[in-house]
Amino acid sequence: MGFFDKLKEGLKKTKDSFNEKVDGVLKVFKRVDDELFDELEEALIEADVGVQTSVEIIDRLRDAAKKEKITESEELSVKLREIIAELMNENISEDENRSGLKVILVIGVNGVGKTTSIGKLANKFKSEGKKVMLAAADTFRAAAIDQLMVWAERSGVDIIKHDEGSDPGSVVFDAVSAAKARNADVLIVDTAGRLHNKKNLMEELKKILKIVDREAPDASKQTLLVLDATTGQNALSQAKLFGEIAEIDGIILTKLDGTAKGGVVIAICNEQRLPVKYIGVGEGIDDMQDFNADDFVKALF
Ligand code: GDP
Ligand code: MG
Numbered sequence: 001m002g003f004f005d006k007l008k009e010g011l012k013k014t015k016d017s018f019n020e021k022v023d024g025v026l027k028v029f030k031r032v033d034d035e036l037f038d039e040l041e042e043a044l045i046e047a048d049v050g051v052q053t054s055v056e057i058i059d060r061l062r063d064a065a066k067k068e069k070i071t072e073s074e075e076l077s078v079k080l081r082e083i084i085a086e087l088m089n090e091n092i093s094e095d096e097n098r099s100g101l102k103v104i105l106v107i108g109v110n111g112v113g114k115t116t117s118i119g120k121l122a123n124k125f126k127s128e129g130k131k132v133m134l135a136a137a138d139t140f141r142a143a144a145i146d147q148l149m150v151w152a153e154r155s156g157v158d159i160i161k162h163d164e165g166s167d168p169g170s171v172v173f174d175a176v177s178a179a180k181a182r183n184a185d186v187l188i189v190d191t192a193g194r195l196h197n198k199k200n201l202m203e204e205l206k207k208i209l210k211i212v213d214r215e216a217p218d219a220s221k222q223t224l225l226v227l228d229a230t231t232g233q234n235a236l237s238q239a240k241l242f243g244e245i246a247e248i249d250g251i252i253l254t255k256l257d258g259t260a261k262g263g264v265v266i267a268i269c270n271e272q273r274l275p276v277k278y279i280g281v282g283e284g285i286d287d288m289q290d291f292n293a294d295d296f297v298k299a300l301f
Contacts, residue, residue, distance in 0.1 A: 235268065251268055
């Protein structure tokens with residue numbers, strides 16, 4: 001299956017939800033007037049786009065309709081797509097493409113799909129010809145380490161691990177040393193999402209970043225927050241919370257294949273001013289895509 005078809009299939013439930021709610025309104029209300037805008041706003045909120053972002057989209061749509069003298073709701077539908085894509089593209093940032101080691105720290109609460117996403121990313125980077133290494137810094141449970149090992153084997157990349165319960169910082173220390181010694185291009189660090197409280201988690205992540213800074217001062221660093229799309233507005237709150245804990249460079253949004261709540265991507269991009277970098281559209285090793293706002297909107301409608 002092609003890239004775009006896979007995205008479309010993964011987004012099917014979200015698309016159905018969008019069609020039912022948003023297109024539904026556009027079909028019922030043929031004339032462009034206040035009533036239509038109100039209904040559309042409501043429909044976007046129901047499609048998990050979030051209140052703030054839905055209001056912003058409708059404001060822009062209203063302005064555009066006035067300026068371009070749009071009177072038919074069908075025409076408005078095209079404009080709506082453009083505005084959503086525009087909104088998301090405003091927060092896209094290009095990854096710096098420096099040579100040398102890149103360390104990616106993957107954070108997020110338990111069960112959102114961190115380890116799975118790391119496995120998929122490892123495979124993706126490897127297939128791009130990069131030397132990839134993994135660090136099992138989620139040391140809470142032996143099962144978490146084993147799970148990452150399975151992914152390392154699957155994608156044929158090296159993994160640095162310690163025993164369950166060991167200090168995540170020392171895992172990262174060893175992993176960075178190994179990555180330097182083996183001339184790795186990318187080191188992806190799996191972290192635990194379960195720390196007793198916010199302060200605790202903040203300290204832990206700070207400590208890890210400090211070790212990376214000290215041991216590999218020339219490496220580029222990226223912190224990616226993993227969010228589970230099936231949790232809808234809860235994913236948005238997690239983005240806010242983690243934004244207070246760590247400096248986040250981008251989002252990996254997982255499980256878009258299993259949810260009708262994919263509209264939340266739009267809210268995350270817009271309200272958190274954070275780029276969605278990758279999206280998960282299944283549990284398999286190939287079910288990870290670079291996020292592209294234009295393709296996303298195209299697949300949505
Ligand atoms: P972690 O606790 O954050 O490391 O989460 P895991 O990587 O262990 O994933 C939790 C569950 O979510 C697993 O059963 C994964 O197979 C599943 N999962 C992760 N990403 C996706 C995705 O994009 N689509 C689907 N359908 N399931 C996913
Ligand atoms: Mg995990």
